[in-house]
Amino acid sequence: SVMGLNVWQKDKQGNWLAGSFSGLFVWDRQQGWVTDYFTGEEAEDTAGPPFGKFAVSGYSADFKGKECVVEYYEGTDALVQPGELSTQPMSLWNFALEVHSGRVFIGSVATYVFVFLVGGGCVWCLWTGYRVRKGNK
Secondary structure, eight states: OTTOOSEEEEOTTSOEEEEETTEEEEEETTTTEEEETTTOSBOOOOOOOSOOSSOEEEEEEEETTEEEEEETTTBOSSSOOOHHHHTSSSOHHHHHHHHHHTGGGTTSTHHHHHHHHHHHHHHHHHHHHHHHHHHHO
């Protein structure tokens, strides 16, 4: 997928789980095979649209030994949404996306703080990079 990997970790058998918007795959590096996580069939080596049948956006095996696969459109059935969140005007996922992209700050005093912090971080990166490069010559 053009979106890159969303899942990259070893399972209990030592195989790699590789998940993206193209699907979730089990990769056995020792045997050299890749299978589809959902069907167990050999994974097809095809190029095409960035979204597969299952657009995997997350995975965790940390919930009492139970695997939790999160699909982009459907979410997951492994976790139940608290009742307090079901009556909110915006879903928790959408709110997290707004915070992540910085849009939640637009139109408030926090906009200036956000811009100042990000700008300061950029200046710091440029300055330290310049100092490191200057010191290596």
